[in-house]
Amino acid sequence: MSKTKVLPLIEADGQNAAPCCPPLTERPFTSDEAETAARMFKALGDPVRLRLFSLVASHEGGEACVCDISDVGVSQPTVSHHLKKLKDAGLLASERRGTWVYYRVEPSVLAGMGQLLALRPAG
Numbered sequence: 001m002s003k004t005k006v007l008p009l010i011e012a013d014g015q016n017a018a019p020c021c022p023p024l025t026e027r028p029f030t031s032d033e034a035e036t037a038a039r040m041f042k043a044l045g046d047p048v049r050l051r052l053f054s055l056v057a058s059h060e061g062g063e064a065c066v067c068d069i070s071d072v073g074v075s076q077p078t079v080s081h082h083l084k085k086l087k088d089a090g091l092l093a094s095e096r097r098g099t100w101v102y103y104r105v106e107p108s109v110l111a112g113m114g115q116l117l118a119l120r121p122a123g
Contacts, residue, residue, distance in 0.1 A: 023118045043089035049082045056103045063104035
């Protein structure tokens with residue numbers, strides 16, 4: 001069985017989240033930063049995965065049961081595959097409750113993604 005790779009996108013320091021990488025406009029990425037960001041973008045580069053990520057992120061209560069987000073036009077096994085890819089990339093966390101799995105996007109992941117894509121102020 002292969003070892004799960006977790007994307008170290010965010011290092012939380014109390015209330016402030018720091019992204020894995022500086023904003024794209026701040027300075028060039030190091031090799032490690034580029035690899036980390038590429039894993040995240042690769043995971044989100046599939047339309048079904050991006051839709052699932054959006055469904056989880058926007059779901060009321062901050063988490064979604066797989067039973068609530070499975071209707072994305074592909075089979076259940078394909079949904080599970082895509083959710084696993086998002087989880088392996090560190091973009092989703094999951095918890096099994098009985099027969100259902102609940103997914104959530106950690107707030108620090110969204111904050112880090114926003115910081116990564118933020119433009120630096122002009123001036």
